[in-house]
Amino acid sequence: MKAGGFSLSPSGGFFLPPLSFTATAGEYLISIKHRNHLGIITANPVVLSATPTLLDFVSNANLVEGGANAMAVIGGGFTMISGDTNEDGQILNDDTNSVLGASGTSGYNNEDLDMDGQTLNRDLNIVRTNIGLGQRF
Numbered sequence: 007m008k009a010g011g012f013s014l015s016p017s018g019g020f021f022l023p024p025l026s027f028t029a030t031a032g033e034y035l036i037s038i039k040h041r042n043h044l045g046i047i048t049a050n051p052v053v054l055s056a057t058p059t060l061l062d063f064v065s066n067a068n069l070v071e072g073g074a075n076a077m078a079v080i081g082g083g084f085t086m087i088s089g090d091t092n093e094d095g096q097i098l099n100d101d102t103n104s105v106l107g108a109s110g111t112s113g114y115n116n117e118d119l120d121m122d123g124q125t126l127n128r129d130l131n132i133v134r135t136n137i138g139l140g141q142r143f
């Protein structure tokens with residue numbers, strides 16, 4: 007579990023805790039963005055009301071636009087795809103170069119793809135695994 011309240015998988019995926027919003031009841035497309043992961047958006051509008059709504063992206067990729075192609079599979083569950091260091095919605099060579107440039111540093115930065123506080127070869131392996139992928143909205 008990280009300070010932001012989310013838990014991490016060993017390969018850079020993360021799992022959000024329950025969230026709550028103040029909004030008028032109705033149908034909404036729900037998008038989730040993260041500083042170095044490809045964003046996701048629900049495939050269909052979701053009814054939100056005072057009654058909690060469960061969106062289990064980990065076990066059902068069909069909830070997300072693009073389905074399984076928009077998610078990574080880690081530890082038997084779906085997660086957001088890590089590697090978009092410059093937050094442009096694509097994982098390309100500039101993301102790889104960014105991780106290479108930050109290699110050996112520590113602290114909160116976009117090149118720390120597994121969010122362990124350091125930018126190391128593990129992070130480079132993640133961006134290389136996901137190179138060429140792009141967000142689906």
Ligand SMILES: [Ca+2]
Pocket residue numbers: 089090091092093094095096097098101
């Ligand atoms: Ca990028």
Ligand SMILES: [Ca+2]
Pocket residue numbers: 117118119120121122123124125126128129
């Ligand atoms: Ca790292």
